[in-house]
Amino acid sequence: xxxxxxxxxxxxxxxxxxxxxxxxxxxxxxxxxxxxxxxxxxxxxxxxxxxxxxxxxxxxxxxxxxxxxxxxxxxxxxxxxxxxxxxxxxxxxxxxxxxxxxxxxxxxxxxxxxxxxxxxxxxxxxxxxxxxxxxxxxxxxxxxxxxxxxxxxxxxxxxxxxxxxxxxxxxxxxxxxxxxxxxxxxxxxxxxxxxxxxxxxxxxxxxxxxx
Numbered sequence: 001x002x003x004x005x006x007x008x009x010x011x012x013x014x015x016x017x018x019x020x021x022x023x024x025x026x027x028x029x030x031x032x033x034x035x036x037x038x039x040x041x042x043x044x045x046x047x048x049x050x051x052x053x054x055x056x057x058x059x060x061x062x063x064x065x066x067x068x069x070x071x072x073x074x075x076x077x078x079x080x081x082x083x084x085x086x087x088x089x090x091x092x093x094x095x096x097x098x099x100x101x102x103x104x105x106x107x108x109x110x111x112x113x114x115x116x117x118x119x120x121x122x123x124x125x126x127x128x129x130x131x132x133x134x135x136x137x138x139x140x141x142x143x144x145x146x147x148x149x150x151x152x153x154x155x156x157x158x159x160x161x162x163x164x165x166x167x168x169x170x171x172x173x174x175x176x177x178x179x180x181x182x183x184x185x186x187x188x189x190x191x192x193x194x195x196x197x198x199x200x201x202x203x204x205x206x207x208x209x210x211x
Contacts, residue, residue, distance in 0.1 A: 024133045029059055031108040038112060039105070047098060054103060061094045062103050079104075123162050144183055151180045 033053045040049050065082075068090060069075040074082060081087065083097040095103070109127045110118070118125035156172030157164060165177050 024130050025056060025059060027129065027133075028107070028109055029054060029056055031110060031112065032059065032103070032106050035106040035108045035112050036102075048102065051099075051102060054106070058095060058099070058103060062100065062107070065091055065094055065100070144181065147183060148181050149183075151182050153178055153180055 036048075036051065036053065040051065043049060066075075068088070069077075069082070072088075074087075079097060079101060082091050083100070091097075091100070108115075109130045110125060115126065118128075122128060124131070154165065154167055154170045154172060154175040154177050156170075156175045158174050161176065163176065164174055166174055167177075
């Protein structure tokens with residue numbers, strides 16, 4: 001009993017600490033539930049109106065499922081195919097199909113209230129805060145040696161994006177171009193910088209200083 005109480009206390013302290021630090025996962029959870037609340041107030045669908053707030057485990061679950069889609073080359077199929085009896089039971093065991101669809105619909109990385117105003121000044125605003133958090137984390141996990149070079153990579157992306165590029169010589173052809181600080185003899189990237197095309201086709205390079 002004492003051990004269980006201790007585990008609960010440690011878990012609660014971790015949650016409070018995470019909320020104080022406002023890590024990426026917590027921010028995604030807050031903004032996703034904010035979007036869900038807007039849908040609940042404006043939608044007549046009974047399932048959406050009665051849906052409970054998402055929890056952290058569901059955010060982690062959908063990230064894992066989307067990664068699994070990419071690994072198994074299922075990212076171009078329909079949700080119905082993913083949840084069919086012939087497919088991996090992983091999807092059905094993690095989230096129900098309705099909950100999965102709702103979470104995809106609500107998933108947000110920024111504040112829905114200020115979303116449109118920020119997009120007028122910064123096309124990368126919907127994911128800017130999470131991206132910057134990731135960039136600050138990279139040097140904590142990998143410290144490059146003195147042999148570092150700058151390279152380019154086209155991250156394959158076929159969704160809607162105002163600065164998506166089309167490069168026919170690349171395997172994916174469509175995607176977002178980034179600059180990388182890399183070790184010449186390894187494939188490990190120590191830092192990414194985004195090369196973002198604005199509407200007038202000029203490019204903005206977000207500079208990241210490595211410590």
